[in-house]
Amino acid sequence: MTSVLILGAAGMVGRKLTEQLVRSKRLRGAEISKLSLVDVFAPTAPADSPCPVETQAVDFSRTGVAERLIQSRPDVIFHLAAIVSGEAEADYDKGYTINLDGTRELFEAIRNAGDGYCPRVVFTSSIAVFGAPFPDPIPDDFHLTPLTSYGTQKAIGEMLLSDLTRRGMMDGIGIRLPTIVVRPGKPNKAASGFFSGIIREPLNGQEALLPVTEDVMHWMASPRAAVNFLIHAAEIEGEAIGTRRNLTMPGLAVTVGEQLETLRRIGGEARMKLVRREPDQTIAGIVAGWPRRFDAARAKNLGFVADESFDAIVRAYIEDEGIPV
Amino acid sequence: MTSVLILGAAGMVGRKLTEQLVRSKRLRGAEISKLSLVDVFAPTAPADSPCPVETQAVDFSRTGVAERLIQSRPDVIFHLAAIVSGEAEADYDKGYTINLDGTRELFEAIRNAGDGYCPRVVFTSSIAVFGAPFPDPIPDDFHLTPLTSYGTQKAIGEMLLSDLTRRGMMDGIGIRLPTIVVRPGKPNKAASGFFSGIIREPLNGQEALLPVTEDVMHWMASPRAAVNFLIHAAEIEGEAIGTRRNLTMPGLAVTVGEQLETLRRIGGEARMKLVRREPDQTIAGIVAGWPRRFDAARAKNLGFVADESFDAIVRAYIEDEGIPV
Numbered sequence: 001m002t003s004v005l006i007l008g009a010a011g012m013v014g015r016k017l018t019e020q021l022v023r024s025k026r027l028r029g030a031e032i033s034k035l036s037l038v039d040v041f042a043p044t045a046p047a048d049s050p051c052p053v054e055t056q057a058v059d060f061s062r063t064g065v066a067e068r069l070i071q072s073r074p075d076v077i078f079h080l081a082a083i084v085s086g087e088a089e090a091d092y093d094k095g096y097t098i099n100l101d102g103t104r105e106l107f108e109a110i111r112n113a114g115d116g117y118c119p120r121v122v123f124t125s126s127i128a129v130f131g132a133p134f135p136d137p138i139p140d141d142f143h144l145t146p147l148t149s150y151g152t153q154k155a156i157g158e159m160l161l162s163d164l165t166r167r168g169m170m171d172g173i174g175i176r177l178p179t180i181v182v183r184p185g186k187p188n189k190a191a192s193g194f195f196s197g198i199i200r201e202p203l204n205g206q207e208a209l210l211p212v213t214e215d216v217m218h219w220m221a222s223p224r225a226a227v228n229f230l231i232h233a234a235e236i237e238g239e240a241i242g243t244r245r246n247l248t249m250p251g252l253a254v255t256v257g258e259q260l261e262t263l264r265r266i267g268g269e270a271r272m273k274l275v276r277r278e279p280d281q282t283i284a285g286i287v288a289g290w291p292r293r294f295d296a297a298r299a300k301n302l303g304f305v306a307d308e309s310f311d312a313i314v315r316a317y318i319e320d321e322g323i324p325v
Numbered sequence: 326m327t328s329v330l331i332l333g334a335a336g337m338v339g340r341k342l343t344e345q346l347v348r349s350k351r352l353r354g355a356e357i358s359k360l361s362l363v364d365v366f367a368p369t370a371p372a373d374s375p376c377p378v379e380t381q382a383v384d385f386s387r388t389g390v391a392e393r394l395i396q397s398r399p400d401v402i403f404h405l406a407a408i409v410s411g412e413a414e415a416d417y418d419k420g421y422t423i424n425l426d427g428t429r430e431l432f433e434a435i436r437n438a439g440d441g442y443c444p445r446v447v448f449t450s451s452i453a454v455f456g457a458p459f460p461d462p463i464p465d466d467f468h469l470t471p472l473t474s475y476g477t478q479k480a481i482g483e484m485l486l487s488d489l490t491r492r493g494m495m496d497g498i499g500i501r502l503p504t505i506v507v508r509p510g511k512p513n514k515a516a517s518g519f520f521s522g523i524i525r526e527p528l529n530g531q532e533a534l535l536p537v538t539e540d541v542m543h544w545m546a547s548p549r550a551a552v553n554f555l556i557h558a559a560e561i562e563g564e565a566i567g568t569r570r571n572l573t574m575p576g577l578a579v580t581v582g583e584q585l586e587t588l589r590r591i592g593g594e595a596r597m598k599l600v601r602r603e604p605d606q607t608i609a610g611i612v613a614g615w616p617r618r619f620d621a622a623r624a625k626n627l628g629f630v631a632d633e634s635f636d637a638i639v640r641a642y643i644e645d646e647g648i649p650v
Contacts, residue, residue, distance in 0.1 A: 092492070131568065135466075140468075141460075141467055141468045142466055142468060143465075143466045143467060143468045143469060144468060144469065144484075145487070145568070145569050146484070146487070146488070147491065147568060149488050149492070152484050152485070152487065152488040155484050156481050156484050156485075159469075159471070159477050159480050159481050159484075160477070160481075162470070162471075162477065163471070163474050163477040166472065167417070167474070243456065243470070243472060244470050
């Protein structure tokens with residue numbers, strides 16, 4: 001039996017991970033005995049769960065909360081909780097409190113459990129731990145020089161995870177997620193939002209703004225791929241990973257031009273014309289500092305699998321969200 | 326006028342830095358107006374200081390202490406205070422409390438000063454932020470995968486320094502010091518101690534144990550070079566460094582065989598015979614995980630200068646410590 005705790009369960013990836021665990025019923029070769037879903041807003045319990053589900057709205061960074069969350073000694077902890085990039089940059093204290101102090105509270109609670117408790121902890125890091133200038137492709141042993149507070153906080157989380165795992169205090173794996181495309185739901189104001197928007201809005205019959213040129217390339221993965229990464233990270237043998245416990249996930253290096261071509265192919269000419277070019281120097285500047293393409297050889301060798309193609313990413317979005325095309 | 330605060334002033338490097346500042350009387354193109362020397366044990370005030378010297382024995386990691394230490398708004402802060410590698414590994418809490426929390430308290434105190442205060446902060450990091458396996462030489466853009474808690478804490482300090490500097494909250498530079506050889510004073514139990522011991526003890530007429538084979542190579546710098554790195558880091562233009570504020574210092578890649586040859590050349594055959602080979606598999610194993618040789622191109626281009634040769638390192642030790650040879 002495998003018991004599972006998900007921190008950040010109400011977010012997009014958390015919800016899709018929950019759905020997948022409910023569907024598969026198993027993790028690490030055993031039936032899932034319990035699902036604990038935690039977020040600052042109460043996560044929705046899946047209706048069709050084969051096992052008991054517990055939901056909690058709580059701030060895991062507050063003193064004593066992490067101890068309570070791990071009281072039942074979950075076998076696998078997915079730590080997806082974070083203040084996102086834009087907000088962590090705008091609100092210094094909030095970003096450090098949740099992304100750094102909160103992560104440390106969780107890791108310390110595990111370390112201090114004191115009864116030989118050593119759960120698999122899957123920590124979602126991000127390609128935001130990297131900062132320009134870059135070689136192309138970026139190799140697995142490229143240094144972390146984040147250019148945002150969010151990237152800094154994720155990089156520090158990676159360091160703590162490695163050290164506690166090396167010391168045998170937990171069994172952590174950090175996975176650096178590519179930008180998730182196509183994100184379902186409403187447009188948001190993230191600088192990276194247009195990578196999803198230029199597909200999502202036209203497929204839903206709405207106009208989308210494109211602030212950059214078509215040659216802009218970015219590192220992407222679908223929500224499905226992200227969920228598969230998380231589950232594989234929960235199941236992989238720790239010894240196979242060695243001491244370097246943080247891995248850049250395989251993605252697809254896709255240009256905006258290729259995205260538009262896919263939209264035309266799958267959605268048709270009329271939908272592609274809903275993308276309106278509106279150059280934005282600020283966004284173009286931000287995007288220029290982001291990584292474009294990784295090698296990701298270590299993760300691939302360890303069995304993490306990228307999306308097949310950008311066409312497959314778009315078809316998965318259409319299928320998962322029930323878009324009439 | 327330049328006012329200076331040194332945290333960790335009672336350590337070997339702190340004392341030599343203090344002596345050099347007292348000798349030169351100037352820093353950053355101006356007279357030194359005040360020297361504040363802080364450590365857990367009261368640092369000794371230099372007798373011949375041309376400016377007021379204040380010494381304090383205080384634990385800078387305790388809440389509120391850092392605020393008090395920067396109350397007089399020193400222009401340059403040398404942050405050398407740390408629990409060393411062996412102790413940080415043996416005492417998890419002590420290492421994280423001083424090396425991580427203490428560093429953060431200092432940086433936060435600077436950030437919260439709130440009156441446009443933005444001092445140059447020189448943070449001593451270490452080549453312990455790197456962990457095997459390595460390419461040879463190790464390039465400047467190689468990732469940080471520390472294999473000790475000390476290395477982890479230093480790497481996190483680097484990340485925080487970068488982020489606060491990027492945000493304009495302080496003006497930080499992190500310098501990764503090579504192993505300092507020849508350390509004056511008594512032998513200690515550090516695994517790296519023999520790199521100094523096999524020179525120091527024979528020059529003082531005493532036997533030294535050599536636990537590894539002569540082909541072992543390591544990255545070394547003299548105490549003089551370390552002090553020069555610190556002063557150059559205090560004086561260099563921030564803009565020349567760019568956003569990557571942490572630099573691997575140039576050292577010498579020296580083998581144990583080359584060390585012994587230098588000892589024979591400078592100290593004579595009889596002194597070299599005081600080195601007794603006593604293979605120690607544990608120490609050999611630890612040393613095998615350490616970096617051997619760096620490129621250090623960025624630091625060299627920024628004007629940081631390595632020792633000329635291992636002969637020069639040994640001659641400087643003899644001169645500085647007044648050893649009769």
